[in-house]
Amino acid sequence: xxxxxxxxxxxxxxxxxxxxxxxxxxxxxxxxxxxxxxxxxxxxxxxxxxxxxxxxxxxxxxxxxxxxxxxxxxxxxxxxxxxxxxxxxxxxxxxxxxxxxxxxxxxxxxxxxxxxxxxxxxxxxxxxxxxxxxxxxxxxxxxxxxxxxxxxxxxxxxxxxxxxxxxxxxxxxxxxxxxxxxxxxxxxxxxxxxxxxxxxxxxxxxxxxxxxxxxxxxxxxxxxxxxxxxxxxxxxxxxxxxxxxxxxxxxxxxxxxxxxxxxxxxxxxxxxxxxxxxxxxxxxxxxxxxxxxxxxxxxxxxxxxxxxxxxxxxxxxxxxxxxxxxxxxxxxxxxxxxxxxxxxxxxxxxxxxxxxxxxxxxxxxxxxxxxxxxxxxxxxxxxxxxxxxxxxxxxxxxxxxxxxxxxxxxxxxxxxxxxxxxxxxxxxxxxxxxxxxxxxxxxxxxxxxxxxxxxxxxxxxxxxxxxxxxxxxxxxxxxxxxxxxxxxxxxxxxxxxxxxxxxxxxxxxxxxxxxxxxxxxxxxxxxxxxxxxxxxxxxxxxxxxxxxxxxxxxxxxxxxxxxxxxxxxxxxxxxxxxxxxxxxxxxxxxxxxxxxxxxxxxxxxxxxxxxxxxxxxxxxxxxxxxxxxxxxxxxxxxxxxxxxxxxxxxxxxxxxxxxxxxxxxxxxxxxxxxxxxxxxxxxxxxxxxxxxxxxxxxxxxxxxxxxxxxxxxxxxxxxxxxxxxxxxxxxxxxxxxxxxxxxxxxxxxxxxxxxxxxxxxx
Numbered sequence: 097x098x099x100x101x102x103x104x105x106x107x108x109x110x111x112x113x114x115x116x117x118x119x120x121x122x123x124x125x126x127x128x129x130x131x132x133x134x135x136x137x138x139x140x141x142x143x144x145x146x147x148x149x150x151x152x153x154x155x156x157x158x159x160x161x162x163x164x165x166x167x168x169x170x171x172x173x174x175x176x177x178x179x180x181x182x183x184x185x186x187x188x189x190x191x192x193x194x195x196x197x198x199x200x201x202x203x204x205x206x207x208x209x210x211x212x213x214x215x216x217x218x219x220x221x222x223x224x225x226x227x228x229x230x231x232x233x234x235x236x237x238x239x240x241x242x243x244x245x246x247x248x249x250x251x252x253x254x255x256x257x258x259x260x261x262x263x264x265x266x267x268x269x270x271x272x273x274x275x276x277x278x279x280x281x282x283x284x285x286x287x288x289x290x291x292x293x294x295x296x297x298x299x300x301x302x303x304x305x306x307x308x309x310x311x312x313x314x315x316x317x318x319x320x321x322x323x324x325x326x327x328x329x330x331x332x333x334x335x336x337x338x339x340x341x342x343x344x345x346x347x348x349x350x351x352x353x354x355x356x357x358x359x360x361x362x363x364x365x366x367x368x369x370x371x372x373x374x375x376x377x378x379x380x381x382x383x384x385x386x387x388x389x390x391x392x393x394x395x396x397x398x399x400x401x402x403x404x405x406x407x408x409x410x411x412x413x414x415x416x417x418x419x420x421x422x423x424x425x426x427x428x429x430x431x432x433x434x435x436x437x438x439x440x441x442x443x444x445x446x447x448x449x450x451x452x453x454x455x456x457x458x459x460x461x462x463x464x465x466x467x468x469x470x471x472x473x474x475x476x477x478x479x480x481x482x483x484x485x486x487x488x489x490x491x492x493x494x495x496x497x498x499x500x501x502x503x504x505x506x507x508x509x510x511x512x513x514x515x516x517x518x519x520x521x522x523x524x525x526x527x528x529x530x531x532x533x534x535x536x537x538x539x540x541x542x543x544x545x546x547x548x549x550x551x552x553x554x555x556x557x558x559x560x561x562x563x564x565x566x567x568x569x570x571x572x573x574x575x576x577x578x579x580x581x582x583x584x585x586x587x588x589x590x591x592x593x594x595x596x597x598x599x600x601x602x603x604x605x606x607x608x609x610x611x612x613x614x615x616x617x618x619x620x621x622x623x624x625x626x627x628x629x630x631x632x633x634x635x636x637x638x639x640x641x642x643x644x645x646x647x648x649x650x651x652x653x654x655x656x657x658x659x660x661x662x663x664x665x666x667x668x669x670x671x672x673x674x675x676x677x678x679x680x681x682x683x684x685x686x687x688x689x690x691x692x693x694x695x696x697x698x699x700x701x702x703x704x705x706x707x708x709x710x711x712x713x714x715x716x717x718x719x720x721x722x723x724x725x726x727x728x729x730x731x732x733x734x735x736x737x738x739x740x741x742x743x744x745x746x747x748x749x750x751x752x753x754x755x756x757x758x759x760x761x762x763x764x765x766x767x768x769x770x771x772x773x774x775x776x777x778x779x780x781x782x783x784x785x786x787x788x789x790x791x792x793x794x795x796x797x798x799x800x801x802x803x804x805x806x807x808x809x810x811x812x813x814x815x816x817x818x819x820x821x822x823x824x825x826x827x828x829x830x831x832x833x834x835x836x837x838x839x840x841x842x843x844x845x846x847x848x849x850x851x852x853x854x855x856x857x858x
Contacts, residue, residue, distance in 0.1 A: 099395070099412060099420075101391045101392065101395050101412075101437075102147050102412065102422065102437075103147045103148065104147075104437075104439070105173075105437040105438050105439040106144040106145060106146050106147070106437070106438045107144065107145040107147070107397070107410065107422070107423070107435055107436070107437055107438070108142070108143075108144050108156075108167055108169065108176065108434075108435070108436050108437070108438050109142075109143055109144075109145065109410055109423070109432045109433060109434055109435040109436075110140065110141070110142055110143070110164055110165060110167065110178075110432070110433045110434045111140060111141045111142075111143050111425055111430050111431070111432060111433075112139065112140035112141075112163055112164065112165070112430065112431060112433060113137050113139060113140075113429055113430060113431065114338060114406050114407075114408065114431050115135075115137075115338050115339070116132075116135040116136075116137060117337070117338060118132060118135060118238075118338070119233075119236070119238055119335065119336060119337075124165075124338075124339060125187075125188065125210040125212060125227070125239065125241070127187060127209075127210050127227060127239050128184075128185065128186065128187050128208070129208070130238070130239050131237045131238065131492075132238075133184070136163075136181075136184045138159065138160070138161040138162045138163055138181075138183060138184065139159075139160060139161070139162075139430070140158075140159045140162060140163045140164045140165075141155050141156075141157060141158040141159065141164060142155070142156045142157040142158075142164045142167060142176070142178060142193075143155050143156065144156060144438060145410070145422070145423050151423070153423070154197075155197075156176070156193060156195075156197045157178070157180065157191075157193060157197075157200065159180055159181070159182060159183075161182065161183040161184070162180060162181045162182040162183050162186070163180070163181050163188075164178055164179075164180045165178065165179050165180070165188075165212065165433075165434070166178055166179045166212055166213045166214060166434065167434055167436070168214055168215045168216055169195070169216075169436060169438060169439075169441070170216050171216065171218075171440065171441055171442070171443040172440050173195060173438055173439055173440045173441075174194065174195055175192055175193065175194055175195060176192065176193050176194075176195055176438075177190065177191070177192050177214040177215065177216060177222060178190075178191055178192075178193070178214065179191070179211060179212045179213065179214060179224075181210075187207070187208065187209060187210050187211075188210040188211050188212050189202055189203070189204045189205060189211050190202075190203045190204040190211045190214045190222065190224055190250070191203060195438055202250075202853075203222070203246070203249070203250035204224075204226075204246070204250055204253065204850055205250075205849075205850035205851060205852035205853045206228065206253075206834075206850045206851065207851070207852075208827070209226060209227045209228050209230070209831070210226065210227045210239075210241065211224055211225075211226045211228075211244075212224065212225050212226070212241065212264070213225040213264050213265055213266055215266050215267060215268065215274075217245070217268075217297050218268070218272050218297070218443050218444045218445060218446045218447075219297070219446045220247075220248050221245055221246065221247055221248060221297070222245070222246050222247075222248060223243060223244070223245050223256070223266055223274060223297060224243075224244055224245075224246070224266075225241040225242065225243060225244070225262075225263060225264040225265075225266065226241055226242065226244045226253075227239050227240065227241050228242075228244060228253070228255070228831055228834075228835070229242055229255060229488070229828070229831060229832070229835070230490065230824065230827050230828050230831060231260060231261075231488040231489055231490050231828070232489045232490070232491070232492050233261055233262070233279075233286070233489070234260070234261070234281070234286070234489045234503070234507070234512035234513065234724075235281075235286035235501040235502055235503070235512055236492075236501075236502050236504060237492040237493075237494075237504055240260070240261050240262045240279075240488075241262055241263065241264055242255055242256075242257040242258065242259065242262075242263050243255070243256045243257035243263045243266065243274070243276060243295065243299070244256060244257075245297065245298075245299070247847070249849075250849055250850065250853060251847040251848065251849055252838050252841055252842050252847060252848060253838055253850065254835060254838050254839055254842065255299070255835055256295065256297070256298065256299030257276075257295065257299065257302065257559070258299075258536055258537070258538050258559040259278055259279075259280045259302075259538060259557065259559070260280065260486060260487065260488035260489065260538050260557075261278075261279045261280045261281070262277075262278070262279040262280075262290075263276050263277070263278050263279075263293075264276060264277055264317075265277050265317050265318045265319070267319060267320045267321070268321075268444055269294060269321055269444065270321060270442075270444055271444060271445065271447075272296075272297065272444035272445045272446060272447045273294045273295065273296055273297070273301075273447065274294060274295050274296070274297060275292060275293075275294050275305060275319055275320075275321065275328070276292070276293055276294075276295070276319075277290060277291070277292055277293070277315070277316055277317050277318075277319065277330075278290065278291065278292070278293040279315070280538075280556065280557060281512065281513075281555075281671070282486055282513060282540050282554065282555050282556055282557050283511060283513065283553070283555045283669050283670070283671070283672055283717045284555050284556075284671060284672055284673070284674055285375075285500060285501070285671045285672065285673065285674060286335070286500070286501045286512065286671065287314045287335040287336075287374065287375030287376070287501070288310065288311045288312065288314055288335075288374070288375045288673075288674040289308075289674060290307075290314065290315045290316060290335075291304060291305070291306055291307030291308040291309075291310065291316050291353075292304075292305040292306045292307055292316050292319050292328070292330065293305055293308075296447050296449075296450070297447060297449075298447070298449040298450060298451040298561065299451060299559075299561050300449075300450050300451055300561045300564045300566070301564070301566060302558060302559060304352070304556070305319075305328075305348060306328070306346055306348045306352055306353070306357060307346075307352075307353060308352075308353065308556060308674075309352075309353045309354075309674050309675045309676055310353045310354050310370070310371055310674060311354075311371050311372075311373070311374065311375070311673070311674055311675075312369055312370060312371055312372055312373055312374060312375060312377040312378070313332035313333055313334065313341065313342075313369070313370070313375070313377065313378045314333065314334045314335035314336075314374070314375025314376055314377075314378065315331075315332075315333040315334065315335060315339070315341075315375075316330050316331070316332060316333075317330060317331040317333055317339050317386075318330055318331045318339070318386065318387055318388060320388065320389060320390055321390075322345070322390040322392075322393055323390060323391075323392055323393070324392065324393050325393045326347065326348075326349060327345055327346060327347045327359065328345075328346050328348075329343065329344070329345050329346075329388045329389075329390050329396055330343070330344055330346065330388065331343060331344070331385065331386050331387070331388060332344045332361065332366065332369075332370070332378050332381075333378055333386075334375060334376040334377065334378045334379045335375040335376055336376055336379070337376065337378070337379050338386075339386055340384040340385060340386040340399075340408075341366075341378035341379075341381050341384060341385065341386070342361045342362060342363065342366035342369070342378055342381045342384075342385060343361065343362040343385040343386075343388045343396070343398055343413070344358055344359075344360070344361045344362075344366070344367075344370075345358070345359040345360040345361070346358055346359060347359050353371075353675070354370060354371040355367070355370045355371050358370050360415065362385055362398075362413055362419070363381065363382075363383070364417070366378065366381050369381070382401075383400055383401035383403070384400070384401050384408075385398050385399065385400045385401075385411075386398065386399050386408070386433070387399045387433050387434045387435065388413075389434075389435060389436045389437075391437065393415075394414055394415045394416075395412060395413070395414050396412070396413045396414070397410060397411070397412060397413075397422070397435040397436065397437075398410075398411050398413055398435070399411070399431065399432060399433045399434070399435065400419065400421075402421065402424045402428075404424075404428040405428055406431070407424065407425070407428045407429070407430070407431050408431035408432055408433060409421050409422070409423060409424030409425075409431070409432050410422040410423040410424070410432045410435040422435075450561070450563060450564050450565075451561045451562060451563055451564060452561075452562045452563030453562055453563075453839045453842055453843050454562050454563075454839075454843065455535070455562045455563055456532045456533060456534055456535055456560075456562065457532070457533055457534075457535050457560030457561055457562060457563065457564040457565065457566065458530065458531070458532050458533070458560070458564070458565040458566070458602045459529075459530070459531055459532075459533055459541075459560065459565075459566055459567070460528075460529070460530045460565065460566070460567035460568075460597065460598065460602075461481065461523075461527075461528060461529045461530075461541075461567070461568055461570065461571065461597075462527075462528055462567065462568070462569050462570060462595055463526065463527035463528060463569065463570045463595070464478050464481065464523055464527045464528075464529065464543055464570060464571045465478070465527045465570065465571075466527070466569055466570030466571070467569075467570040467571045468676060469552070469676045469677065469678050469679060470552065470571065470679050471678060471679065472678075472679060472680060473543075473551055473552065473679045473680070475527065476525065477545050477546075477551060478523045478527070478543045478544065478545065478551055479522070479523055479544060479545060479546050480520045480521065480522060480523060480543075480544040480548070481520065481521050481522075481523050481529045481531070481541055481542070481543060481544070482517065482519075482520045482541065482542040482543075482544055482550075483517075483518040483519055483520070483521070483531070483533055483539050483540075483541060483605055484515055484516065484517055484518065484539060484540055484541075484542060484716065485515070485516040485517075485518055485537045485538060485539050485612070486513045486514070486515060486516075486538055486539075486540065486557060487514060487516060487538070487614065488538070489724045490724065490725070490821075490824055490825055490828045491724050491725045491726070491817070491820070491821040491824045491825070492504050492505075492724075493505040493726055493729040493730075493734030494729070494730065494734075495729075495730065495731060495732060495733055495734045495758065496733065496734065496758065497652060497733040497734070497735075497758050497759070497760075498758060498759040498760065498761070499511065499512075499670070499671065499760050500512075500670060500671030501671065503733075504734060505721075505724070505726045505729070505733060505734025505735050506652045506653070506720075506721070506733040506734060506735050506758075507719070507720065507721045507724065508717070508718065508719050508720050508721070509653070509657070509658070509661040509670070509718065509720065509760050510661070510668075510670030510671055510718075510760055511668075511670050511671050511717050511718070511719065512671060513717070513719065514614050514615065514719055514721060514722055514723065514724065515614065515615045515716045515717075515719050516612050516613060516614050516615065517608040517612060517615065517712070517716075518533065518534065518537065518539065518605055518612050519604075519605025519606050519607050519608065519612070520544065520605060520606050520608070521603040521605055521606070522603055523543070524595070524596035524597050525596065526595055526596050527570075528595035528596050528597035528598065529597050529603070530595075530597035530598055530600070530601075530602045530603060531602050531603040531604070531605060532602045532603070532604055532605065533560050533605070534560075535559075535560055535561055535562040535564075536559070537559065537560075538557045538558075538559055539557060539558060539559070539560075540553070540554035540555070540556065540557045540558070541553075541554050541571070542554070542715060543571060543679075547694065547697075547707075547711070548707075548708055548711065548712065549683070549684040549685055549690065549694075549711050549715065550683040550684055550685070550711075550714075550715035551679050551680055551685070552571055552679040552680070553683065553715070554571075555669070555672065555676070555677075608708075608712070609705065609708075609709075613722070614722035614723060615713070615716060615719050615722055616720075616721070616722035616811060617653075617654070617657055617713065617718075617719065617720045617721075617811070618647070618649075618654060618720075618811045618812060619722070619811075619813075620709055620712075620713065621709050621710060621713045622647045622654065622656060623709075624706045624709050624710055625645040625646075625647070625656055626647055627706070628702065628706065629645040630645050630646045630647065630656075633645035633646065633656075634646045635769075635772075635775045635777070636775070643659055643660070643663060643665065644656060644659040644766060645659070645660075646769075647771070648766070648769035648770065648771040648772055648775070649769070649770045649771055649804065649809075649811070649812075650766050650767070650768055650769065650770070651732055651733070651735070651736040651738070651743075651754060651757070651767070651768050652732070652733045652735050652736065652757075652758070653720050653735075653811075654720075654811070655766040655769060657720055658763065658765055658766050659765060659766065660689065660718075661718065661760070662763060662765050664688070665687065665688050665689040666687045666688075666689050666690075666714050666718050667682055667683075667686040667687045667688070668682050668683060668687070668714060668717045668718045669682045669683075669717060670717065683714055683715045683717075684711040684714045684715050687714050689710065689714065690710065690711050690714055693706075693707055693710050693711065694707070694711075720811065721735075721810050721811055722810065722811070723810040723815065723817075724810075725810060725815075725817035725818070725821040725825070726809065726810055726817065726818060726821065727807045727808070727809050727810070727815065727816060727817060727818055728807075728809060728818070729818045729820060729821070731743075732754065732755065732758055733758045735809055735810070736800070737770065737799075737800040737801075737803040737804050737807075737809065738796065738799070738800045740755075742796050742799070742800075743755055745792075745796065746768075746778070746793055746796045746797070749789050749792060749793040749796075750767075750778040750779065750781050750793055751781050752764065752767050752778045752781075754767065754768075754778075765777070768797055768800075769797075770797060770800050770801040770804055771801065773794050773797035773798045773801060774794060776794075776797055778793070779793060779794070
């Protein structure tokens with residue numbers, strides 16, 4: 097306590113047990129009614145260390161059966177925001193208290209959700225993370241959270257982040273923007289897809305800050321800007337771990353990804369784990385650190401292991417390598433987290449809102465040819481820009497398909513996302529594009545050539561707010577050069593001619609064979625094969641031995657889908673690497689199937705629509721199911737119409753290990769066809785004999801066929817979700833109704849509040 101940086105002001109911190117093991121930042125909530133509620137452990141308090149009183153410790157808020165977390169101190173240091181859960185039966189709400197311990201008041205009240213990570217905004221409002229749009233990670237079953245904003249009294253809560261996964265641990269940049277950690281994966285591996293992002297406090301202009309294309313660490317958390325320096329200090333963590341690991345000092349001027357931008361780590365050896373190995377490398381770090389808080393350019397507070405088991409204490413770090421224990425609880429079951437001085441700090445400027453709360457938004461690209469990983473793309477090649485939405489996952493199952501990580505239920509062979517084509521916009525001769533996009537949609541862009549084949553694709557998403565115009569310099573641009581456009585006109589190169597797309601109004605998106613809908617392989621692609629291919633590429637046909645293109649539904653997908661993936665007729669990225677990949681290195685330009693159909697199309701043997709449907713499916717990363725919901729939540733991969741006991745018995749009869757095939761790496765290909773049970777390849781064992789065991793096996797498959805007719809699954813018309821999925825969809829719809837009501841109140845200049853709040857009702 098002799099360091100002058102520690103003697104002037106009290107040190108605020110949280111006393112609590114370490115969270116139970118789970119997934120970095122997304123499941124420290126242990127939300128009531130969700131998959132890991134039982135992992136919640138209470139016994140917490142918000143405390144202060146008083147250096148001028150000999151290090152005395154006082155308690156501001158105590159939750160004997162609950163958890164206090166995520167404190168943030170007001171700019172004048174007179175009040176403190178935090179999140180608190182009183183016990184296992186309740187959930188997290190946002191609270192505020194005076195810094196002397198008086199005036200405790202609750203700001204959020206909604207039931208069945210978690211409100212966490214609050215921060216003060218420069219204009220007096222509050223930003224926080226919340227599960228108010230209830231949805232789940234696509235690679236598992238965990239509830240997600242987005243950024244929200246509200247008035248200082250809890251009024252007019254509304255969403256400012258729409259990423260389909262997680263946004264959390266917000267802090268402020270000196271210019272007033274929000275810095276937060278973001279987890280999302282579009283056609284990418286689940287574990288190495290969390291970096292730092294920024295956004296304006298009104299929810300406009302979400303931009304990558306650091307680490308969006310980095311293999312390791314698997315999570316970048318708790319970032320704060322270092323006062324007086326253009327650096328950020330943060331926690332490097334792992335996907336399958338608590339929110340701890342190493343502490344890192346990063347400088348994005350040196351590099352936006354990987355080792356170049358990492359200036360220093362604690363421990364020093366952890367720097368060798370950056371971009372080395374996989375997304376769980378930082379589980380190796382010892383001792384472990386978290387919750388860094390910069391005091392100045394050289395000194396930092398943090399939580400660090402004390403050497404007494406998993407206990408965390410408050411430590412002072414410096415750039416010279418000193419690590420000094422400041423405080424640790426006597427009870428080694430309690431750790432000390434989120435340390436920060438109770439001191440005034442500069443208030444950043446207020447960024448005026450550009451959001452209108454109604455209508456659409458606009459995107460502008462100055463030059464699609466400008467950027468990295470565009471080798472081989474000649475000017476004039478790109479004719480269209482396609483806008484694709486990847487919707488949120490609102491449901492889950494216990495059984496899963498192991499494509500690349502868990503899909504619960506199965507969605508695709510080797511990817512997690514479903515897709516919705518919103519339309520295409522023209523790209524002008526100079527490479528510029530300007531177009532409208534529906535607000536509140538998480539979208540990404542693809543560049544298309546004259547044949548509608550994908551040249552390059554984003555593998556990260558963005559969102560537009562109503563009334564916002566967002567722009568970029570190019571595709572996969574050098575992000576240090578780019579900046580959001582308040583309006584489309586202000587470009588970097590003021591002396592350059594006005595881009596052609598800006599000489600007119602924004603283009604409306606042209607549709608794709610009907611209105612936007614989630615993409616279904618069986619509905620959009622299989623009819624092409626039925627018309628042109630399946631009569632020959634079928635069971636029992638010589639061409640079928642090479643490739644099966646018939647429509648029959650299998651245990652998880654359908655025959656043609658499985659055979660095309662297994663036999664590598666398509667080359668797609670799947671749940672691909674985190675780094676940006678070269679143009680035309682995957683998709684229709686790289687797939688043998690697309691080469692074949694392009695030849696037939698140019699020869700006049702295939703119509704334009706049939707060609708489009710096949711290459712578009714490939715370029716969307718070859719998805720299968722249009723919906724995450726299912727009618728068979730307890731069965732194999734969450735999709736099979738057979739019970740586990742039926743699958744087990746069918747395996748005994750046929751010798752085929754069906755249960756092991758809920759994994760694309762172990763798949764033997766189509767083994768069951770429900771549409772034509774007697775043609776199921778698993779029956780080959782009987783070699784034409786139709787004895788009792790053969791008849792029993794066929795009867796099991798026929799039972800599955802009858803169920804699919806009575807209760808179609810998510811790949812066929814007439815699909816009805818199971819009761820659990822319907823209940824989750826109802827909760828989503830109810831929360832969406834509240835969100836829209838709150839936005840309408842903002843438009844009218846009124847105030848509305850959570851149900852249960854004394855000043856208003858839901």
